[in-house]
Amino acid sequence: MGNSLRRVLSTLLWTAGLVLTLGSIDRLFLGPIAPNGWIRVASIDAVPAAAGKIKTPNYFPATLGWPPEKIFYQLKPHPGWWISAKVNSDEPNSGTVWIGTLVDDSLSSLGDSNFLADCLSIPQGLRCPEGWYFLSKQTPDNQTLYVLTNFSKQEGIRIIEGL
Amino acid sequence: MQDFTWLTPYLLLNLSHGLLGLIWLGGLRRWTGSLPAILEASLLRWLLALPAIALILRSLGLTTATPAGPVLIRIDDWSKIINQSELALGALLSLSAGAALVTFIQEILPLLKKMYPNISKNRQRLEVTQNSRPHLALENITRSYFKSSSTGAITDRSITRSWSPHAWTWKVRTRAPKVIVSTDLWIATEGLFFPQIIISTAVLSLLNDDELEASIAHECAHLAIGSNFVLGWIWLIRLVQLFNPAALVAFRELVECRELACDSWASWITRKPEALASAIKKLTDANYVTLAQSSRDTHAARAEIRTTAQRIQALLETDVTAPDSAIFLIFSTALLGGLLWGIR
Numbered sequence: 001m002g003n004s005l006r007r008v009l010s011t012l013l014w015t016a017g018l019v020l021t022l023g024s025i026d027r028l029f030l031g032p033i034a035p036n037g038w039i040r041v042a043s044i045d046a047v048p049a050a051a052g053k054i055k056t057p058n059y060f061p062a063t064l065g066w067p068p069e070k071i072f073y074q075l076k077p078h079p080g081w082w083i084s085a086k087v088n089s090d091e092p093n094s095g096t097v098w099i100g101t102l103v104d105d106s107l108s109s110l111g112d113s114n115f116l117a118d119c120l121s122i123p124q125g126l127r128c129p130e131g132w133y134f135l136s137k138q139t140p141d142n143q144t145l146y147v148l149t150n151f152s153k154q155e156g157i158r159i160i161e162g163l
Numbered sequence: 164m165q166d167f168t169w170l171t172p173y174l175l176l177n178l179s180h181g182l183l184g185l186i187w188l189g190g191l192r193r194w195t196g197s198l199p200a201i202l203e204a205s206l207l208r209w210l211l212a213l214p215a216i217a218l219i220l221r222s223l224g225l226t227t228a229t230p231a232g233p234v235l236i237r238i239d240d241w242s243k244i245i246n247q248s249e250l251a252l253g254a255l256l257s258l259s260a261g262a263a264l265v266t267f268i269q270e271i272l273p274l275l276k277k278m279y280p281n282i283s284k285n286r287q288r289l290e291v292t293q294n295s296r297p298h299l300a301l302e303n304i305t306r307s308y309f310k311s312s313s314t315g316a317i318t319d320r321s322i323t324r325s326w327s328p329h330a331w332t333w334k335v336r337t338r339a340p341k342v343i344v345s346t347d348l349w350i351a352t353e354g355l356f357f358p359q360i361i362i363s364t365a366v367l368s369l370l371n372d373d374e375l376e377a378s379i380a381h382e383c384a385h386l387a388i389g390s391n392f393v394l395g396w397i398w399l400i401r402l403v404q405l406f407n408p409a410a411l412v413a414f415r416e417l418v419e420c421r422e423l424a425c426d427s428w429a430s431w432i433t434r435k436p437e438a439l440a441s442a443i444k445k446l447t448d449a450n451y452v453t454l455a456q457s458s459r460d461t462h463a464a465r466a467e468i469r470t471t472a473q474r475i476q477a478l479l480e481t482d483v484t485a486p487d488s489a490i491f492l493i494f495s496t497a498l499l500g501g502l503l504w505g506i507r
């Protein structure tokens with residue numbers, strides 16, 4: 001009995017040692033495991049390159065400021081990012097802009113922006129609240145950029161063309 | 164150049180599973196003192212089977228659908244890194260192609276050759292004769308078997324091996340041994356569902372009664388531990404992992420370990436390890452490799468030459484013990500399964 005107990009213990013220890021070693025090698029070279037879903041960060045610099053490069057708009061309506069107010073990124077299940085512009089106006093109904101790259105089911109977890117998920121769900125743009133416009137464009141590096149705004153459609157087009 | 168990058172995750176998954184399994188078993192041998200041969204043969208079988216199962220699950224898309232438990236090695240992320248470097252991708256592909264080539268030349272080709280119809284026709288023309296000695300030996304083995312184990316039986320009707328949590332029980336199904344007139348030394352089990360021990364007259368004249376009984380018990384052990392039917396399954400598992408060098412190594416270790424396992428089983432039944440050692444020595448000295456489960460398997464035969472000395476030593480130096488309980492096998496196989504599940 002003592003012998004078989006020793007055998008069970010050494011097997012457990014050896015297997016646990018292998019688990020630790022393998023896990024450490026993987027984390028050492030690939031970094032920590034990326035959490036699933038959207039992560040909010042304070043600055044654009046905090047967004048990892050794997051989520052995609054955040055585009056700086058050339059044109060913004062006068063009431064909006066840079067850097068963005070809300071910054072989200074996601075690595076898993078699919079890489080992508082979304083930002084919302086900072087509103088420099090005290091007017092309660094002044095317009096705002098969301099810019100981002102990824103449209104999938106996980107958007108509903110984007111904090112207070114449930115309408116964003118609705119608006120972007122398929123068929124895209126059809127379920128946006130009154131007065132919101134949904135625009136998209138293909139960049140030269142084959143990325144799809146989305147702009148969501150409650151400014152006028154013309155403003156939206158100017159913003160997306162400046163990206 | 165053809166795009167092979169989609170292959171990387173599959174090759175990498177199978178290779179890491181196979182390598183890790185071998186490392187795990189190596190550590191087990193080292194840290195637990197020594198593993199009984201029957202246990203080790205069973206573990207080697209799982210070591211071959213689990214990576215094949217994982218590969219099939221992944222091909223069917225069933226592993227990504229159930230991301231349960233912590234991941235130790237992220238195969239997809241490592242595959243991306245390998246795919247980014249032509250050197251790394253080339254190394255992985257060459258290693259895999261090399262393993263497939265070796266498997267094909269050293270294992271599949273000889274097997275195909277042996278299936279060549281002329282040879283099997285020749286064998287059918289062999290003359291069968293009657294001799295009571297193998298029958299008496301089998302009767303002795305059956306009698307000893309009931310002394311060693313109360314639950315199993317060697318009959319001419321039962322086929323399966325079963326186990327209870329506390330002890331292995333074995334059922335060996337074999338038809339009456341067939342004696343063939345031949346000057347070749349030849350003893351083997353043949354047949355998939357209704358196996359039969361085939362023995363040549365040359366073996367009968369070479370071995371005394373004890374040696375004959377021990378040798379036939381060894382053949383019974385093949386039926387108890389892993390019949391030709393099981394061997395067929397293992398071959399399928401091998402084919403799934405054609406590109407995996409680790410599977411090649413594990414398969415060869417299994418072939419060698421099986422003989423040790425069958426020897427230890429036979430010694431447990433007959434209590435005549437010296438007689439079996441002497442039979443092995445006589446047969447080897449007579450320059451023929453026999454006791455292969457199937458005489459068609461030349462690789463197994465070659466592996467036996469290398470292990471003959473090891474087998475004789477094990478028979479003479481290891482105490483005769485009953486096969487282990489199944490508990491440790493189930494426990495350690497579950498651990499191995501969990502370990503491999505972490506790589507996905």
Ligand SMILES: [Zn+2]
Pocket residue numbers: 381385421422425454455456
């Ligand atoms: Zn054998």
